[in-house]
Amino acid sequence: MVESTVKNSALIQVRRDQIIQSALSLFKEKGFHKTTTREIANVAGFSIGTLYEYIRAKEDVLYLVYESIYEQVTTHMYPLMDEKNPTIEDVLSIVESYFHMMHDMQEEVVLLYQEMKSLPEEKRSIVLKKERKLIRLFTHMIIEVAPIKLTSLEADIIANNIFIQGQMWGFRRWALQKQFTFDEYITYQLAYIKRVLHITEG
Amino acid sequence: MVESTVKNSALIQVRRDQIIQSALSLFKEKGFHKTTTREIANVAGFSIGTLYEYIRAKEDVLYLVYESIYEQVTTHMYPLMDEKNPTIEDVLSIVESYFHMMHDMQEEVVLLYQEMKSLPEEKRSIVLKKERKLIRLFTHMIIEVAPIKLTSLEADIIANNIFIQGQMWGFRRWALQKQFTFDEYITYQLAYIKRVLHITEG
Amino acid sequence: MVESTVKNSALIQVRRDQIIQSALSLFKEKGFHKTTTREIANVAGFSIGTLYEYIRAKEDVLYLVYESIYEQVTTHMYPLMDEKNPTIEDVLSIVESYFHMMHDMQEEVVLLYQEMKSLPEEKRSIVLKKERKLIRLFTHMIIEVAPIKLTSLEADIIANNIFIQGQMWGFRRWALQKQFTFDEYITYQLAYIKRVLHITEG
Amino acid sequence: MVESTVKNSALIQVRRDQIIQSALSLFKEKGFHKTTTREIANVAGFSIGTLYEYIRAKEDVLYLVYESIYEQVTTHMYPLMDEKNPTIEDVLSIVESYFHMMHDMQEEVVLLYQEMKSLPEEKRSIVLKKERKLIRLFTHMIIEVAPIKLTSLEADIIANNIFIQGQMWGFRRWALQKQFTFDEYITYQLAYIKRVLHITEG
DNA sequence: CATGAATGAGCGTTCATTCAT
DNA sequence: CATGAATGAACGCTCATTCAT
Numbered sequence: 073m074v075e076s077t078v079k080n081s082a083l084i085q086v087r088r089d090q091i092i093q094s095a096l097s098l099f100k101e102k103g104f105h106k107t108t109t110r111e112i113a114n115v116a117g118f119s120i121g122t123l124y125e126y127i128r129a130k131e132d133v134l135y136l137v138y139e140s141i142y143e144q145v146t147t148h149m150y151p152l153m154d155e156k157n158p159t160i161e162d163v164l165s166i167v168e169s170y171f172h173m174m175h176d177m178q179e180e181v182v183l184l185y186q187e188m189k190s191l192p193e194e195k196r197s198i199v200l201k202k203e204r205k206l207i208r209l210f211t212h213m214i215i216e217v218a219p220i221k222l223t224s225l226e227a228d229i230i231a232n233n234i235f236i237q238g239q240m241w242g243f244r245r246w247a248l249q250k251q252f253t254f255d256e257y258i259t260y261q262l263a264y265i266k267r268v269l270h271i272t273e274g
Numbered sequence: 275m276v277e278s279t280v281k282n283s284a285l286i287q288v289r290r291d292q293i294i295q296s297a298l299s300l301f302k303e304k305g306f307h308k309t310t311t312r313e314i315a316n317v318a319g320f321s322i323g324t325l326y327e328y329i330r331a332k333e334d335v336l337y338l339v340y341e342s343i344y345e346q347v348t349t350h351m352y353p354l355m356d357e358k359n360p361t362i363e364d365v366l367s368i369v370e371s372y373f374h375m376m377h378d379m380q381e382e383v384v385l386l387y388q389e390m391k392s393l394p395e396e397k398r399s400i401v402l403k404k405e406r407k408l409i410r411l412f413t414h415m416i417i418e419v420a421p422i423k424l425t426s427l428e429a430d431i432i433a434n435n436i437f438i439q440g441q442m443w444g445f446r447r448w449a450l451q452k453q454f455t456f457d458e459y460i461t462y463q464l465a466y467i468k469r470v471l472h473i474t475e476g
Numbered sequence: 477m478v479e480s481t482v483k484n485s486a487l488i489q490v491r492r493d494q495i496i497q498s499a500l501s502l503f504k505e506k507g508f509h510k511t512t513t514r515e516i517a518n519v520a521g522f523s524i525g526t527l528y529e530y531i532r533a534k535e536d537v538l539y540l541v542y543e544s545i546y547e548q549v550t551t552h553m554y555p556l557m558d559e560k561n562p563t564i565e566d567v568l569s570i571v572e573s574y575f576h577m578m579h580d581m582q583e584e585v586v587l588l589y590q591e592m593k594s595l596p597e598e599k600r601s602i603v604l605k606k607e608r609k610l611i612r613l614f615t616h617m618i619i620e621v622a623p624i625k626l627t628s629l630e631a632d633i634i635a636n637n638i639f640i641q642g643q644m645w646g647f648r649r650w651a652l653q654k655q656f657t658f659d660e661y662i663t664y665q666l667a668y669i670k671r672v673l674h675i676t677e678g
Numbered sequence: 679m680v681e682s683t684v685k686n687s688a689l690i691q692v693r694r695d696q697i698i699q700s701a702l703s704l705f706k707e708k709g710f711h712k713t714t715t716r717e718i719a720n721v722a723g724f725s726i727g728t729l730y731e732y733i734r735a736k737e738d739v740l741y742l743v744y745e746s747i748y749e750q751v752t753t754h755m756y757p758l759m760d761e762k763n764p765t766i767e768d769v770l771s772i773v774e775s776y777f778h779m780m781h782d783m784q785e786e787v788v789l790l791y792q793e794m795k796s797l798p799e800e801k802r803s804i805v806l807k808k809e810r811k812l813i814r815l816f817t818h819m820i821i822e823v824a825p826i827k828l829t830s831l832e833a834d835i836i837a838n839n840i841f842i843q844g845q846m847w848g849f850r851r852w853a854l855q856k857q858f859t860f861d862e863y864i865t866y867q868l869a870y871i872k873r874v875l876h877i878t879e880g
Numbered sequence: 881c882a883t884g885a886a887t888g889a890g891c892g893t894t895c896a897t898t899c900a901t
Numbered sequence: 902c903a904t905g906a907a908t909g910a911a912c913g914c915t916c917a918t919t920c921a922t
Contacts, residue, residue: 078906087906103391105307109892121895121908130892185387185445189305204449228453229462233439236446240438243387246402247409251430260431267470280881311917323883323920332917482885491885507795509711513913525887528914589791589849593709604852611853632857633866637843640850644842647791650806651813655834664835671874684902715896727899727904736896 073139073198074132078125087126090116092140095133100179104134104187134187135195141180142202148173153209160217160269164262171238171258178242185243207231220270230268237261275341275400276334280327289328292318294342297335302381306336306389336389337397343382344404350375355411362419362471366464373440373460380444387445409433422472432470439463477543477602478536482529491530494520496544499537504583508538508591538591539599545584546606552577557613564621564673568666575642575662582646589647611635624674634672641665679745679804680738684731693732696722698746701739706785710740710793740793741801747786748808754779759815766823766875770868777844777864784848791849813837826876836874843867 076084094115098107109130113123127133152166174181188196210231215222222230241248241257248257278286296317300309311332315325329335354368376383390398412433417424424432443450443459450459480488498519502511513534517527531537556570578585592600614635619626626634645652645661652661682690700721704713715736719729733739758772780787794802816837821828828836847854847863854863 080906083906108890119908120893121910122906124893125906182391186389186391189388200448207449225454225458226462226465229459229466232442232446232450233435233466236438236442237435240434244434244438247406248434252427256427257431260428263428264431264435264470267472268466270469282881285881310915321883322918323885324881326918327881484885487885512911523887524914525889525916526885529885534913586795590793590795593792608853629858629862630866630869633863633870636846636850636854637839637870640842640846641839644838648838648842651810652838656831660831661835664832667832668835668839668874671876672870674873686902689902714894725904726897727906728902730897731902 074136075128076126084126087116087118087122088136090118091123091126091133092136096137096140096180096183099134099137099183099187104190109133131190131192131195134190135192135199138184138191138195138199141177141184142199144177144180145173146202146206149206150209153213158213158217160219163213163217164266166213167234167238167265168258168262170234171241171261174238175241175254178245181239181242185239207235210234214269218269230265233268234265237264275397276338277330278328286328289318289320289324290338292320293325293328293335294338298339298342298382298385301336301339301385301389306385306392311335333392333394333397336392337394337401340386340393340397340401343379343386344401346379346382347375348404348408351408352411355415360415360419362421365415365419366468368415369436369440369467370460370464372436373443373463376440377443377456380447383441383444387441409437412436416471420471432467435470436467439466477599478540479532480530488530491520491522491526492540494522495527495530495537496540500541500544500584500587503538503541503587503591508587508594513537535594535596535599538594539596539603542588542595542599542603545581545588546603548581548584549577550606550610553610554613557617562617562621564623567617567621568670570617571638571642571669572662572666574638575645575665578642579645579658582649585643585646589643611639614638618673622673634669637672638669641668679801680742681734682732690732693722693724693728694742696724697729697732697739698742702743702746702786702789705740705743705789705793710789710796715739737796737798737801740796741798741805744790744797744801744805747783747790748805750783750786751779752808752812755812756815759819764819764823766825769819769823770872772819773840773844773871774864774868776840777847777867780844781847781860784851787845787848791845813841816840820875824875836871839874840871843870 074088078084078087091112094117095107095112098111098115101107109123110120112133113120116123127136149166149170152169155162158166188199191199207228208231211224211227214227214230215224218227241254252260276290280286280289293314296319297309297314300313300317303309311325312322314335315322318325329338351368351372354371357364360368390401393401409430410433413426413429416429416432417426420429443456454462478492482488482491495516498521499511499516502515502519505511513527514524516537517524520527531540553570553574556573559566562570592603595603611632612635615628615631618631618634619628622631645658656664680694684690684693697718700723701713701718704717704721707713715729716726718739719726722729733742755772755776758775761768764772794805797805813834814837817830817833820833820836821830824833847860858866
């Protein structure tokens with residue numbers, strides 16, 4: 073997806089991981105535009121020339137970072153959502169996992185939102201496709217376990233809401249984290265979801 | 275809040291409005307970093323030198339724009355929320371108003387999220403304070419009208435959720451607007467909120 | 477023809493002359509590719525930023541230089557060739573003038589040949605058009621004064637040959653200037669031309 | 679003349695031919711400066727590391743190409759000019775051969791003129807020596823066959839003129855090839871030369 | 881107050897060359 | 902001999918900011 077002039081693909085793997093790690097930490101700190109390619113190379117531990125052996129343009133680095141973030145999420149979430157006949161408890165536990173993951177990836181989530189516009193159109197649509205896929209899995213799960221019959225749109229709204237309520241802990245932390253601990257936040261949001269699904273507590 | 279070398283405060287008002295209008299439309303289109311100060315001055319109809327008579331740095335323009343966006347929102351929302359003893363219907367109608375406003379200000383909302391990091395720390399906290407104030411108003415309203423007794427934290431979660439569900443229509447439009455019309459979106463989200471508030475429909 | 481962000485057109489004139497002079501001397505010395513934009517600005521006496529207020533790209537400088545060289549040539553040659561009914565002596569004297577001019581502009585001529593490929597296609601054709609016009613004037617003059625009736629093609633060959641014999645003193649100086657003084661060169665080339673035109677000497 | 683770290687001289691021969699062929703076609707297409715050493719190696723069919731086993735610097739490649747071009751010319755022309763007592767017809771036929779050769783090597787001729795400056799001084803003088811030698815052969819031939827007694831300088835001028843009239847078809851093709859076919863060009867130039875040599879046609 | 885020419889630090893990117901394997 | 906990953910100086914160009922007029 074991202075071109076390299078280097079042939080050894082194992083090495084590409086290694087170097088790109090270095091690039092991703094260094095770029096991610098820099099992007100988190102100062103954003104994409106204020107991070108220079110030289111900084112990325114320095115933090116990664118090699119020269120600017122070497123950086124450009126593994127990417128074609130700065131935008132490629134952003135895409136590599138996005139790709140890596142989504143891979144982390146899907147690697148963790150997809151297996152959980154594979155369950156054939158999930159119970160309500162399963163779903164709530166999956167949602168809880170998702171919230172935990174979003175908690176651990178707060179800064180990555182912020183980055184996702186902030187720099188989406190900096191991705192070249194073509195890469196952006198790849199990224200968004202991955203996101204839609206994840207939401208669709210939520211939608212299906214919700215339909216399956218909801219005690220009342222939900223239309224696809226109703227389930228979609230709920231899935232979208234859960235999806236961004238998870239991310240909200242990250243991108244609105246300056247507001248939320250003044251009022252809630254993460255455990256409280258999770259507890260309340262789960263209660264909220266149960267209520268939405270007409271699930272009687274207790 | 276933003277310094278100017280010009281003394282005539284009526285003129286400052288006029289010029290800053292020009293700056294805000296031109297900057298807003300440019301920021302929406304290409305983002306803060308890809309907009310140049312020259313472009314802002316050009317679109318505003320004066321020279322780059324004049325621009326710098328009314329701001330000290332490019333970041334000031336961003337702050338002016340943010341300020342103006344928040345003022346629009348509060349000018350519209352605060353009067354609605356002033357009601358002494360609101361009914362549930364009042365609250366739902368206020369939420370609906372809020373959703374409509376967020377619909378009309380989609381691009382501004384996206385900007386808010388994308389460029390928050392570009393604001394100097396000091397201005398950022400001013401902006402966030404305004405936001406917290408709005409959410410607090412939602413929280414109070416919710417507590418007042420909820421048919422069941424809600425703790426402050428429970429109400430806060432609901433207020434925050436409503437708040438971002440409104441914005442979500444804008445900053446996730448590429449996903450949502452494939453599945454929903456705005457009317458559908460509003461209908462489902464209101465139903466969702468009613469459910470959360472334990473309000474039996476009909 | 478070449479865009480500038482500066483509005484004051486008198487100033488553009490002045491600055492461009494500075495650019496042309498400094499670029500010309502650098503291009504003569506080291507060629508277009510080995511001359512940096514910073515060097516051009518330095519020699520011209522201003523900063524790199526200022527240079528780019530008067531051109532859009534490095535190629536523009538090359539075009540400005542070409543334009544200026546051709547203007548020198550045409551400013552000098554066109555008036556001479558305006559004569560209504562030239563005699564043979566007039567033509568030989570014009571050719572001599574042309575040879576002298578090419579002698580004085582040796583390095584410019586070399587530059588013309590060496591960097592033509594570096595001009596963007598569009599500018600190149602403008603330059604070549606100017607050259608064809610000059611040759612056409614030679615052709616017409618030759619037809620008018622030749623003692624024998626020449627076809628247009630015959631005259632064209634002669635005009636082209638004269639044209640490059642003039643330039644040859646410059647771009648083949650390392651060879652010619654070992655064998656000839658400029659006066660000898662001119663004498664012999666003029667004799668050569670007379671012979672071609674079937675003009676009996678003496 | 680050009681150093682190599684490789685000892686096996688047969689291999690040097692083979693590799694250098696590959697280098698010359700690939701570089702020549704690239705230089706014709708995009709010029710010396712816009713061709714990268716990597717491209718040369720790629721087209722030649724080996725790695726950049728291998729390229730540098732057979733040259734010391736990029737300029738060496740240019741010299742190898744120049745050398746090869748001159749060798750082609752001399753290999754073809756020298757035998758023709760070896761004739762002991764040439765007649766006028768012989769000379770005209772040799773000149774015609776030369777014109778044909780220059781026609782076939784148009785792009786090489788352009789390259790010669792355009793990149794001469796890119797050759798390091800030392801190599802440049804070697805190249806120019808070869809050229810002078812060829813012209814000297816023309817001079818001698820002309821003196822031998824001219825019906826009138828020519829001084830050495832007179833003959834030199836004629837030789838130089840013939841020399842560049844041949845090359846002119848290449849480096850001024852955008853002008854000439856609009857007006858002449860190659861056959862016309864050759865016919866007229868030969869007629870021109872005959873006239874110069876005081877040779878009555880027919 | 882308004883102007884806009886001048887500045888130069890700093891950016892993304894390239895590419896000739898080296899050298900360990 | 903052959904490879905190709907690594908290097909970093911150097912390039913063309915941009916743009917926020919200043920300040921004399």
